[in-house]
Amino acid sequence: MVRELSNKNHVVYERKKRRIHHLVVPADVDEYAIDPIDQQEVFDILKNLGSFNWIWAPFFFLIFVAVIFISLTVLHHIRDIKDPEYPYTLEELQVVTEDSVEINDKRSHVRVTFTPTVGNCSLAPAIGLCLQVKLMRSLPSRYKVDIRVAPGTLHNEAAVNKQLNDKERTAAASENPIMGQLVEECLAPTYE
């Protein structure tokens, strides 16, 4: 049982220049007012997500398989996949861009639409879970977050969307040791 990366020939895009926020607080401003959050802020939270994603996800899957089959062949392929050729972030792969984040701050609603690099990407639920967990940890609790796959980019789009927006399943998945570890690995660089 050999698993290949779902897309070997990633197109890697240049990182966007970060916008500098100038915070000027007028003297008469209500300091208890809720700060609105803008699109850029949410994107900043997400853009470094998963620089490991494309490498480590199959890697963990393969470890899992290896545990079952204890096969040297599989180990050989783990070595292959660990090739440091893909140290990319979701931004560099344009899985998420600033435009994929929609915010309605008044209604405390955030929607992230991500684009898997290939239509048969089996890791789309894992990417979605990373986005979900990351936003849950980073945004104030008043926010409602919806994650979805860009329309027409994935063959099982409806099933993935349904799963990502079932909070019981995402809660159970992030508690699952294998999935949880994968998410933490993907999120780790975002906390550096």
Next chain:
Amino acid sequence: MDLLEGNFELKEIQKLEGHTDRVWNLAWNPATGISGIPAMLASCSGDKTVRIWQQNSFDTSWECKAVLDETHTRTVRSCAWSPCGKLLATASFDATTSIWANVGGDFECVSTLEGHENEVKSVSWNPAGSLLATCSRDKSVWIWEVLPGNECECLSILQGHTQDVKMVQWHPFLDLLFTCSYDNSIKIWAEDGDSDDWHCVQTLNEASNGHSSTVWALSFNATGDRMVTCSDDLSLKIWESDPKATPPAEDGFTPWRHVSTLAGYHDRTIFSVHWSREGIIASGAADDAIRLFVRNEEVDGPSYKLLLRKEKAHEMDVNAVQWSSQETRLLASASDDGTIKIWELASVA
């Protein structure tokens, strides 16, 4: 007090704090809150614990009496008291269901039900307290017999749902089991004579005017001839089993049919619904709100109407709403914000 006349408000009596993660579910102990026995409720959480809360008889305030921990190793998703109120069953993402006995005020885990492949999502006792049902993401529903000494034996494994099963609920007085699922359907299961075998007698899906997305919960009215279900499709649906309208099958089962759909009241997933003994339907949803509905007696109007809307009932998603099992107008709600709230439905002068 006529529910169709006058104004009502949902008055917050107390906020119960203690859980350190989202609270998924709660259950009122049916043997308490009467004859001078202080009311008790159990709540379960993503913090892997179950908490037992009891009303103080002096000032009616609530306090945490016990924390049931170090048994479940993952989220405790659901809890249910046995009809006698002596046993508490808890279902967990760790794939087990535990049974706890109240021994002189202390709760001890007396039995652990193992068998599901992965997360157990709901547990329910039959009206006699002799059977338990559990359901899981593994798509199966298990029926267990509670033997003397609180040992449990699996009687039957029900396969039929095509996706994970969100909730199991026994009919209030018939041995009929109702299950609802991520596959958008509700299934009704009955026993085959004396053979201990169970089979699906009816499926309520989109073709039967049912839900178009995950069905999260269901609840019965006091007389057991109506049921309400709630869904990710943002609607509540009322179902009826009336032998006069639908002739019973040979085995005596009267099929259920769709009566009414309540839509447009919540704008995010409706996770919980509960029908009070006096006929008030409460719903709790991911829009942080609680809604109450009553049957509409007006001839021309829709069959159910909104009694009250409580916006911002919690700071985050409302995962469970549960009316007190006694003849009081007390409602408890549990939320992602980690709290439980006790509400009283009071009329506004």
